[in-house]
Amino acid sequence: MSAERDNLADELVDQLVATDLDWRDVVRSYPKTSLALAVVGGFALGRARGTTIVAALATHTADTLASNINEFLGDEVL
Amino acid sequence: MAENVKHIDEAKEKAKQAAEATGKAVQERLQTAREKFSEVADSLGKGAGTASTKVKEKAGQVSTAARERYGVAAERAKQGYDKARKDLDHLTQDVNEYVRDNPGKAVLIAAGIGFLIGLIFRGRSHD
Numbered sequence: 001m002s003a004e005r006d007n008l009a010d011e012l013v014d015q016l017v018a019t020d021l022d023w024r025d026v027v028r029s030y031p032k033t034s035l036a037l038a039v040v041g042g043f044a045l046g047r048a049r050g051t052t053i054v055a056a057l058a059t060h061t062a063d064t065l066a067s068n069i070n071e072f073l074g075d076e077v078l
Numbered sequence: 079m080a081e082n083v084k085h086i087d088e089a090k091e092k093a094k095q096a097a098e099a100t101g102k103a104v105q106e107r108l109q110t111a112r113e114k115f116s117e118v119a120d121s122l123g124k125g126a127g128t129a130s131t132k133v134k135e136k137a138g139q140v141s142t143a144a145r146e147r148y149g150v151a152a153e154r155a156k157q158g159y160d161k162a163r164k165d166l167d168h169l170t171q172d173v174n175e176y177v178r179d180n181p182g183k184a185v186l187i188a189a190g191i192g193f194l195i196g197l198i199f200r201g202r203s204h205d
Contacts, residue, residue: 009180009182009183009185009186010181010182011182012182012186013181013182013185013186023181023185024181024182027177027181027184027185028177028178028181031173031174031177031178031184032174034177034181034184034185034188035173035177035184035185035188036188038185038186038188038189038192039188039189039191039192039195040192041189041192042188042189042190042191042192042193042194042195042196043192043193043195043196043199044192044196045189045192045193045196046192046193046194046195046196046197046199046200047196047197047199047200048196048200050193050196050197050200051197051200053193054197
């Protein structure tokens with residue numbers, strides 16, 4: 001399960017970063033700088049679009065949950 | 079008439095003697111008073127000197143005690159600082175190891191923390 005989560009995290013970062021950049025090597029070589037940049041990037045994103053992203057995530061989660069419940073019940077209850 | 083003059087002269091002589099005796103008595107009394115004054119001044123001076131010495135001794139004791147306490151406090155502060163430095167070094171090593179083993183996760187966690195802080199600051203600035 002932990003290995004799956006690690007792969008998921010790596011895949012997510014793969015999608016965000018350019019394909020020709022070996023980001024794993026960069027992060028392993030400069031861990032502090034990479035983490036600092038990640039914090040700064042997250043901060044900028046949170047400040048600029050934080051509320052929108054949270055609302056979108058909440059909506060997506062609610063939709064997924066509703067469809068799972070419907071699938072479980074075998075009927076479109078929600 | 080001659081007798082009167084004689085009486086007058088005798089009276090003058092007696093007055094002169096009385097005045098001389100009074101003058102001597104006053105001088106003696108003045109001398110005694112001066113001596114007593116001098117004794118009192120000497121004893122006061124000695125007392126002040128003793129008190130000053132005692133105050134200096136006490137001040138010296140207090141200063142030594144304060145220096146010792148300061149030394150102990152400085153040593154404790156230095157030990158605390160060294161311990162905190164060691165703990166920080168260990169934490170840094172652990173973080174570096176984790177990042178090397180799980181680069182993707184580490185980056186996402188850092189970005190998530192930054193995102194939350196940005197969200198909090200966004201909320202505060204809009205208030």
